[in-house]
Amino acid sequence: MKKLEEYVRSIPDFPEPGIIFRDVTSILQDADGLHMAVDSLIDMVKDLDYDLVIGPESRGFIFGVPVAYAQYKGFVPVRKKGKLPCETIAMEYDLEYGQATIEMHKDAIRPGQKVIIVDDLIATGGTTEAIVKLIEQLGGQVVKICFVMELAGLKGREHLKGYDVDSAIIYEGK
Secondary structure, three states: OOOHHHHOEEEEOOOOOOOEEEEOHHHHOOHHHHHHHHHHHHHHHOOOOOOEEEEEOOHHHHHHHHHHHHHOOEEEEEEEOOOOOOOEEEEEEEEOOEEEEEEEEOOOOOOOOEEEEEEEEEOOOHHHHHHHHHHHHOOOEEEEEEEEEEEHHHOHHHHHOOOOEEEEEEEOOO
């Protein structure tokens, strides 16, 4: 059987020269790759005590929902500004070239609930750091943060010091 990293398509010089783009869609389109990715995320959390899975739009939905389903937990979506229908809380965060805002329903997490965050990739860690702040603003406790892939050269873990962070695949570069 292939290793999970063998399902990742690497595209050189995208979106700019010197960058190797790690394409998660090649994992998703292969049944074995998808199973392996979801199973590796489930293995990261199977012995944890937690109440909810949190996943950011859109690939956090793709990987977070099957984890929540398999572990019989609820799933909370984190979305771009203006996409959720009920009262929300919001957090702005920095992008490479500008800022973005994410939102979560204000009633999505009750004080004291333990949550995990699931996403496809950690790069600089800014999005995940913003999600952590939203969770804690609502009184939730982040017990684990799980990724399919990590670009260690971008030092995203530095934004998540003090949290249990795990990745199925770690690429040393950017």
